[in-house]
Amino acid sequence: MSENDRILDKIKKCMALAGSSNEHEAASALRQAQALMKKHGISHDEVRLSNVESATANAGKSKNPPRYNHMLVHLISSAFSVRPIYHEGFEFTRIEFIGFDSQPEIASYCYEVLNRQLTKDRAAYQKTLSRYKRANKIRKADLFAEAWVNSVYSKISKLAMSEEQAEMIDQFISKRGDALTAIQGRKHKMKREDCDAVFEGIAAGKNANLFHGTGQDRRAALTQQ
Template sequence: MNREATFLLQAWQRQLVREHQNLCHYYRIALPTPLFEIGHGNSRAGSWRPDPEPGIITIAANLIREQSWDLVLEVLKHEICHQYVSHYFPTPQEAPHGPNFQRACQLLGVHPALRRAQGELPPPTAATSPAPPITVRVEKLLALAASANEHEAALAMAKAGELMRKHNLQRLSPAADPPPLDHYDYLVIDSGRQRRAAHHNHLAAILSDFFYVKTVSYQLYQPTADRQHRVLELLGSKENLVVAEHVYHFLEKQLERLWADFRQTNPGRVSGRERNSYYLGILNGLREKLRGQEQGAAKQTRTTGAGAAAPPTCSQLICAADGGLRRFHDQRYPRLRRSRGRGVRLYDSSYRAGKEEGRRLTIHQVVRQPPSNRGRLLG
């Protein structure tokens, strides 16, 4: 093993120690910090050994190399649950994944798919197959939204939004059966940046306000680069996650494309410092369009009156009423802290140009990502 590989393995061990301490602090669980080993077998994602004290947690090197760090954390939480049972219930009176282990999983918000011995790591939600029927219907409408006819494109986008609203209202109607725990999932989107871009809060707000998901922004370790990246986590029903993830990637690409076009049509008159203003204009223009479509008349309101609070959107109301989503969210994040971003200087002309572009923007071009193999045994 060369020096670079050895250094990386040591960095992973140090990061796992930090993650263990952070998780115990966040979930308010008092446990000693165990020793950590990086395993080199292919059969197990992780394991826990109580002896010698304070115990040893092993995490597979292949898991760290091949999967995103959020899944490494889920495996780590699974092993911490074994440590919790060993620490507080030392007499082996039940199976390794019995009631005490399940209670520990509740305490640490372990993903439902990783609460058993031979559970497979959850695949990316957008890659699950077959696609839910509602997702297929929304995809077809969004494909029509790529029409060169602006009226037809806007109509298709509005119909897709209406279809999602009806689906989510029916899903939560008193006559419907309550959804099982595995109906909900999370999805992590890596921005590829170490700092949060100014427009990301606005993009996340569009997803939570109009696409039936909750969002959490935080820093996540990137093991191949040994550094932290800013990520956005989406939480919701699986069909809503598929659509929301597509919207995120679509908007990110459109922001870059529209900015490049804007600079090309205004050579020498627009500086790179105005990019954030243009991005924010696009996102706020799109927000007005989505709100207008939701209200049934795009011309009804373009801006809210001075000092007037905008009424809650259908997405906000549904997410607030979805007891299953609240429980899933609160198990993963029992203690969340809200933070305000720093103020951003706005360049008025670029912001207004972006806002007009956002009012014309239609969401389309659904692209599916290929599934990845995430099967591993858990100890």
């Protein structure tokens, strides 16, 4: 922890004590917080933004991840009240989840676990398509994967992000100079022969059960039914 982080941590502790029901304790803590902020040139916004956390996950080598990957990221973001940012790298694309407390870390972990299973299930389904041409295999496998994600999405509960939290995250991202870029990925036009891909994707997705982690369990839980 850097010196600046230690000072911010001390200020936040004082701010927390400033909400004490003991008037004298609250007043003393508030004065101490204000004195520290003035001494070290730390603004109220800096203190607020220091509560924003982030965690990253590997999204694969593609600079333009497929649509089902984007759908999975949206699912995770909704489940854990975080905001995602894609970062293109030389070797692979990273997804950064931004939010509060342990939620970004949990989101990152759950994304990686679900993405591994989705990739495995999609590959297994694609192996059953030996009689199809390559382009048709990819289309059907992608539609399978999209249905898989939709199946999981229908089962999760979502954590709502407050307006204040959304504003703080926007400010955090803006301060860093990052751009929020929506990556949609390729979208296939479904054909009559693709119904089986959708049905099988829905069935496979039902085998994953995602539920929220807690403060005590910083790793989210993912179990197979």
